[in-house]
Amino acid sequence: MSDTPADTPAETKPSFRGDVTVELLKHSASDTDVLWAARVSTAGEQSLEEVSKDPERSKGLINFLMRDRHGSPFEHNSMTFFISAPIFVFREFMRHRVGWCVAGDTEITLESESGTLSRRTIADLHRLWHLDAGDRPQQVRCYDEETLTARRARIVDVIESGVKPLIRIVTAAGRALRATVDHAVLTPDGWRKAGELTTGDAVLAEATERNAAPDVIVSIADDGEEMTYDLSVEGPWHNFLADGIVVHNSYNEESGRYRNLQPVFYVPAEDRKLVQQGRPGKYEFVPGSAAQQELTGRAMRDSYLQAYEAYQRMLAEGVAREVARAVLPVGLFSSMYATCNARSLMHFLGLRTQHEQAKVPSFPQREIEMVGERMEEHWAKLMPLTHAAFNANGRIAP
Numbered sequence: 001m002s003d004t005p006a007d008t009p010a011e012t013k014p015s016f017r018g019d020v021t022v023e024l025l026k027h028s029a030s031d032t033d034v035l036w037a038a039r040v041s042t043a044g045e046q047s048l049e050e051v052s053k054d055p056e057r058s059k060g061l062i063n064f065l066m067r068d069r070h071g072s073p074f075e076h077n078s079m080t081f082f083i084s085a086p087i088f089v090f091r092e093f094m095r096h097r098v099g100w101c102v103a104g105d106t107e108i109t110l111e112s113e114s115g116t117l118s119r120r121t122i123a124d125l126h127r128l129w130h131l132d133a134g135d136r137p138q139q140v141r142c143y144d145e146e147t148l149t150a151r152r153a154r155i156v157d158v159i160e161s162g163v164k165p166l167i168r169i170v171t172a173a174g175r176a177l178r179a180t181v182d183h184a185v186l187t188p189d190g191w192r193k194a195g196e197l198t199t200g201d202a203v204l205a206e207a208t209e210r211n212a213a214p215d216v217i218v219s220i221a222d223d224g225e226e227m228t229y230d231l232s233v234e235g236p237w238h239n240f241l242a243d244g245i246v247v248h249n250s251y252n253e254e255s256g257r258y259r260n261l262q263p264v265f266y267v268p269a270e271d272r273k274l275v276q277q278g279r280p281g282k283y284e285f286v287p288g289s290a291a292q293q294e295l296t297g298r299a300m301r302d303s304y305l306q307a308y309e310a311y312q313r314m315l316a317e318g319v320a321r322e323v324a325r326a327v328l329p330v331g332l333f334s335s336m337y338a339t340c341n342a343r344s345l346m347h348f349l350g351l352r353t354q355h356e357q358a359k360v361p362s363f364p365q366r367e368i369e370m371v372g373e374r375m376e377e378h379w380a381k382l383m384p385l386t387h388a389a390f391n392a393n394g395r396i397a398p
Ligand SMILES: Cc1cc2nc3c(=O)[nH]c(=O)nc-3n(C[C@H](O)[C@H](O)[C@H](O)COP(=O)(O)OP(=O)(O)OC[C@H]3O[C@@H](n4cnc5c(N)ncnc54)[C@H](O)[C@@H]3O)c2cc1C
Pocket: 095, 096, 097, 098, 160, 161, 162, 163, 344, 347, 351, 352, 362, 363, 364, 365
């Protein structure tokens, strides 16, 4: 559903839509990834041979892992989605600490407004942002990924991501990064997952005062399990320095500070059920009358147009975007990149979709469910055996 009023200039013409967009941008994910990860415990290096075998033969193993909740073999894969949805969907989405993470003792390079650099551990930053009252650091050093020159980015959030297995990457210059295998690290060949790197590969690290330069890896080893963290930083460059090495953050959302927000607003499509019946914890949605449908569409459009007109007026008078955006509603469309592995995605789907095979029912908001359903369609094509085992075992993430 999409329509646009005709009497406004093209670049600022509000439009309305009732659907969401989910594109699979890149992936390294197959059922075989689960098999080699599971078999390494008994077959050692021979498990690499699994990659070339027919995964159908190992359907039983995948089902066993899912049923008995052996979760880590489902983490050795990665999917990056581009999602376009109303802001209220992202507010719910960001509660899922899925994605790439580093260990708590990882030192993050902060940069003050005057350009002074300092370091704090990411566990400390998390404490300052979420547990202690008082000053919390606001900006990190990041890099322009094309020129490798230093930039500054504002921290959006510091996220605790749960206990996860880590690897330790040591470089020739003596840097040591402890990260999950799926954390993206910047290399001279672009972004690569930490777990894909080998000795002799280079990562990009802080070099001179203003530039990043290659630093060769001299060792990589498993490094136990512990609490991990991630930073979300504003664009256009969504990276930061972790122990001096340039790494990526897991969620990148469109910034309302650096660009004019496009006037695309959410109005429920006709099949969106509008009326909730029942009590909290036991309710259902029903379509609603024609009058309720008409009122919802009209009230939303009127209010969006009024809010956007106020936003435009402030921008025209020179008010900063980061101030003017306060009038915009949560029905405004935004977009983001989200990266996750199959284990995290299954957890997300278990909570954010309703399904007849789910052993534990959930009651998600329909709009985030629409995003989840589209992510699931992409994932099911990449990992059909894992997807089937997820359904067969009640859609409970291992
Ligand atoms: C239907 C529905 C209604 C909701 N309503 C509300 C609401 O009214 N208000 C509200 O505030 N939120 C609400 N939420 C959000 C909800 O409370 C969770 O924050 C969100 O679903 C993310 O779940 P998660 O923490 O399990 O996921 P993730 O953050 O992706 O974590 C995955 C798993 O990793 C482990 N983990 C991650 N971090 C830690 C940690 N720090 N310590 C220990 N284990 C960890 C846990 O096992 C966790 O289940 C709602 C969610 C749903 C699905």
